[in-house]
Ligand code: UDP
């Protein structure tokens with residue numbers, strides 16, 4: 257696809273940002289030349305996910321002398337995946353790349369992804385982590401468990417070390433936009449689409465500055481969303497536990513009758529209490545699982561948007577450096 261300069265944006269780069277004031281200068285310093293080097297008309301869609309630091313102010317300062325920058329501000333912190341959704345919906349490019357703000361994914365690889373997609377007519381190019389040596393041991397282990405579980409449930413089509421650094425064609429983006437999903441987990445939805453795809457390996461660097469915006473609670477949320485969005489298998493756990501305890505009961509009845517017939521009636525408090533605790537625990541787990549899915553049905557029925565855009569720089573005339581944000 258040959259770019260037609262001026263008229264059409266060939267490449268959009270979506271970057272979700274949550275309290276990234278410390279990494280922004282370094283990001284711009286590396287991303288801007290990397291994108292200029294591609295030689296295609298591009299736009300950068302910076303999605304400010306309700307940051308409470310100076311991210312918004314810094315982005316507005318950048319608007320003044322970076323024509324290709326677009327700033328989309330969400331009204332409140334809506335989470336990484338929701339910010340990505342906002343970016344994908346706002347992007348206009350023939351290809352749309354997504355990248356983290358913290359320079360863990362090298363921006364220079366975007367050119368390689370674009371080249372591969374254009375050359376081999378691919379709709380999806382995944383950035384795949386060649387090694388995770390810079391991540392903490394805890395992150396590596398939890399990520400390993402996550403991808404193992406997900407590949408077992410969604411299938412081998414999910415690349416095992418691909419996060420949210422990837423390139424999508426316009427067609428793939430439109431397919432994603434048309435999905436009615438509420439809690440999108442793109443690293444699963446994208447492979448699920450089944451478009452022709454390729455991979456670009458990269459070395460995952462350390463976050464250049466600041467701290468991770470993915471505390472354990474958000475990681476657990478992502479894992480639960482991933483599992484429940486793609487599988488009803490946990491619901492079946494209830495059935496299997498039920499079957500197991502049913503057969504367990506048979507054995508207990510047989511044992512009880514034997515004890516009764518032989519006249520060895522025992523006090524039996526311990527066994528009763530243990531059985532009660534065990535069954536009560538299983539029942540609560542199963543009710544919790546049901547609740548998790550019913551909660552999702554409820555959210556889906558409500559059909560509330562996952563994000564609200566409070567400001568989009570492309571909707572207004574360009575502010576100058578000292579113009580105040582909305
Ligand atoms: N992020 C976001 N909203 C959030 C949390 C994170 O937009 O609620 C962005 C964050 O600014 C970064 C990306 O998502 O660009 C990935 O976050 P981070 O690097 O903290 O995650 P990690 O690499 O530690 O998994």
Ligand code: MG
Pocket residue numbers: 356358360463468
């Ligand atoms: Mg990171």
